[in-house]
Amino acid sequence: MTTTSGPLLITGATLADGTRTDLYLAEGRLADPASAPAGVERLDAEGLLALPGLVDPHTHLRQPGREDAETVASGTAAAARGGFTCVHAMANTTPVTDTAEAAEYVAALGEREGHCEVRVVGAVTKGLDGEELAELGMMADSAAGVRLFSDDGRCVGDSLLMRRALTYVKAFDGVIAQHSQDVSLAGPGACCHESEWSGRLGLPGWPSQAESIIIARDVQLAELTGSRIHVCHVSTAEGVDVIRWAKARGIRVTAEVTPHHLLLDTPLVAGYDTTFKVNPPLRTSEHLEAVREALADGTIDMVGTDHAPHARQDKDHPFDVALPGMLGLEQALAVVMEVMVGTGRMDWPTLVERMSAAPARLGQVPGQGRPLAAGEPANLVLVDPAARATVDASASRSRSRNNPYDGRDLPDPVVATFWKGRRTYAR
Amino acid sequence: MRHLLSAADLDLATATAVLDLAEEMQQVQSRPVKKLPALRGRTIVNIFFEDSTRTRTSFEIAGKWLSADTINVSAKGSSVSKGESLRDTMMTLDAMGVDAFVIRHSSSGAAAQVAGWVKAQVVNAGDGQHEHPTQALLDAYAMRQHFRTLGAAPAPGATEFAGKRIAIVGDLLHSRVVRSNVLLQRTLGGEVVLVAPPTLLPTGVENWGCEVTGDLDAVLGTCDVVMMLRVQRERMAGGYFPTEREYSERFGLTEERLAALKPGAAICHPGPMNRGVEISSAAADAANSLVLDQVAAGVAVRMSVLYHLLGSDEGAVH
Numbered sequence: 101m102t103t104t105s106g107p108l109l110i111t112g113a114t115l116a117d118g119t120r121t122d123l124y125l126a127e128g129r130l131a132d133p134a135s136a137p138a139g140v141e142r143l144d145a146e147g148l149l150a151l152p153g154l155v156d157p158h159t160h161l162r163q164p165g166r167e168d169a170e171t172v173a174s175g176t177a178a179a180a181r182g183g184f185t186c187v188h189a190m191a192n193t194t195p196v197t198d199t200a201e202a203a204e205y206v207a208a209l210g211e212r213e214g215h216c217e218v219r220v221v222g223a224v225t226k227g228l229d230g231e232e233l234a235e236l237g238m239m240a241d242s243a244a245g246v247r248l249f250s251d252d253g254r255c256v257g258d259s260l261l262m263r264r265a266l267t268y269v270k271a272f273d274g275v276i277a278q279h280s281q282d283v284s285l286a287g288p289g290a291c292c293h294e295s296e297w298s299g300r301l302g303l304p305g306w307p308s309q310a311e312s313i314i315i316a317r318d319v320q321l322a323e324l325t326g327s328r329i330h331v332c333h334v335s336t337a338e339g340v341d342v343i344r345w346a347k348a349r350g351i352r353v354t355a356e357v358t359p360h361h362l363l364l365d366t367p368l369v370a371g372y373d374t375t376f377k378v379n380p381p382l383r384t385s386e387h388l389e390a391v392r393e394a395l396a397d398g399t400i401d402m403v404g405t406d407h408a409p410h411a412r413q414d415k416d417h418p419f420d421v422a423l424p425g426m427l428g429l430e431q432a433l434a435v436v437m438e439v440m441v442g443t444g445r446m447d448w449p450t451l452v453e454r455m456s457a458a459p460a461r462l463g464q465v466p467g468q469g470r471p472l473a474a475g476e477p478a479n480l481v482l483v484d485p486a487a488r489a490t491v492d493a494s495a496s497r498s499r500s501r502n503n504p505y506d507g508r509d510l511p512d513p514v515v516a517t518f519w520k521g522r523r524t525y526a527r
Numbered sequence: 528m529r530h531l532l533s534a535a536d537l538d539l540a541t542a543t544a545v546l547d548l549a550e551e552m553q554q555v556q557s558r559p560v561k562k563l564p565a566l567r568g569r570t571i572v573n574i575f576f577e578d579s580t581r582t583r584t585s586f587e588i589a590g591k592w593l594s595a596d597t598i599n600v601s602a603k604g605s606s607v608s609k610g611e612s613l614r615d616t617m618m619t620l621d622a623m624g625v626d627a628f629v630i631r632h633s634s635s636g637a638a639a640q641v642a643g644w645v646k647a648q649v650v651n652a653g654d655g656q657h658e659h660p661t662q663a664l665l666d667a668y669a670m671r672q673h674f675r676t677l678g679a680a681p682a683p684g685a686t687e688f689a690g691k692r693i694a695i696v697g698d699l700l701h702s703r704v705v706r707s708n709v710l711l712q713r714t715l716g717g718e719v720v721l722v723a724p725p726t727l728l729p730t731g732v733e734n735w736g737c738e739v740t741g742d743l744d745a746v747l748g749t750c751d752v753v754m755m756l757r758v759q760r761e762r763m764a765g766g767y768f769p770t771e772r773e774y775s776e777r778f779g780l781t782e783e784r785l786a787a788l789k790p791g792a793a794i795c796h797p798g799p800m801n802r803g804v805e806i807s808s809a810a811a812d813a814a815n816s817l818v819l820d821q822v823a824a825g826v827a828v829r830m831s832v833l834y835h836l837l838g839s840d841e842g843a844v845h
Contacts, residue, residue, distance in 0.1 A: 295730060
């Protein structure tokens, strides 16, 4: 919960680049620590890292429509717990965020109840049906100021409609974020990575190419239209290869990877535990290796959680029937630290770029993803790089419990989160 | 053995014990009074989320001949459409004090999920495209009886399946029968040859430890058993093969192919058969066809399985 909004002097913190500094939070911004009055509240950050608040380009908050699974309040509380100061609320709510009014409704909920900044993602097509464009321009012009558009959960399958969407959003510098998946390549029941595992378990599979084929099409459409394309949750080595090719060609493409695709692999579904059902599916180790390498070298620009809360009754079904999706906000930083920083693949400044600066640029969010310097908004997270804990799904701030890390020993880094100078989480 | 979810749950000793006891159970079937008191007072719910006349009837008869109270529940239609989760459906029945569930479901993994939720013991009577362990057991039973009629007892320490080649032909991709048979034969020692058009092979089948081929004629004369699997017409719409005619021509056990069988080779089919597609009537009704022996074995094997699961106080094998 937001516990303080008074001025605060954080002392002895270490920045991502290793610099030791004091940070003075006053009136929602960072100010010169020398200007802090004597007797101001102090927080000893000796041994802690101070990082810019994390920004999630891909969050499902479920409100309106499925408030039993998550609300703007509970989802952003989970975000604050994970060190995030901004999330992007995906459009697949009920009703779908496909009009200016719907976008403003979610934005207002965020203003009123959010424990972090809530940026609204608009649908590309009406009702996510993939047939007619949603009112993209009106959503852009609305008070929600939508810049990112996605039918996430579904792929915009029609090539011509995708071309039109990419072209149309150029008028207001919008970006289409695509859930890249050729549904026709896998059939309706696909629920597992197509692999030796799907064969043994008798689960219809998604081949990697269902992802990379759409990425290949879309980057070429981005080239054709001169527009920008963002690839959601890249999960395959083939997808990474296509993005690498497109970037080398100068195509304006960005991409994200989820924490779970960095850490969790296909064999986890062998027990048919629907917690591990997610779309795109958990892949095999060679794909995990490819997305890790791509996140390190920048082929994948950022981490997106795809935080997807589901009520228990939507998971207590047979594997092929249960809804896909898993929680991600609270453990995202922990997973990236474990997989990328702890292994020496990525340093802290790169982590800040991938989890704060790059997603803030994608969403065109002023005041997020900024360096921790005097005059900047006081959006930051204090991180204990050494702390570890066993994840307990029941302790989540999310309303849902579909946490794939339950019972797993992981870093437990977040000590406190500040959004606009207010403490939104404290351990 | 608490549950029977996968043929991989059976080690050689257990699988052999199940087959041996099934022989005794089959003796009972020839008696005028077929009932044994073994499971008196035990309650078995056969819950079938997917239609299956033969498997459900077979389990029902097996339970009744062991004097268990056997209740059939037809739960066709997904739980979702009824607004109830699989977990709630099963927990509700479990709360009534059921001793065992025999579950058939169109979704792979359903039996394993249920076993994780309920207090009762669980027998997998077919889960989606995953497994059907009692089918593999009854296939093994019928094959073993057949091998014995050919004489030649196995070498000491070996099973009757040692050195035997069992071809499984057809829609392997969507078949739970093939997965259970491959796992069980891995334990029993039979050599499985998988025959299918490449479109109907599961991903990773090359690592199942079986010979895999698309050329039925090349292996037909080398196999001791040829098991034909049902091929569903809807697979044509999925582009898995062009026409029934072409399928039958390339993968059907036609009258012509009958003549190419190794002498003494048996023909199996788990049913229901598509006569004229994967199996000709000449093959289905041939003297060396085990199709009806499989059905008869089904009751005996399921009696044995139920007895192994429920027949002792601690619910353990032996």
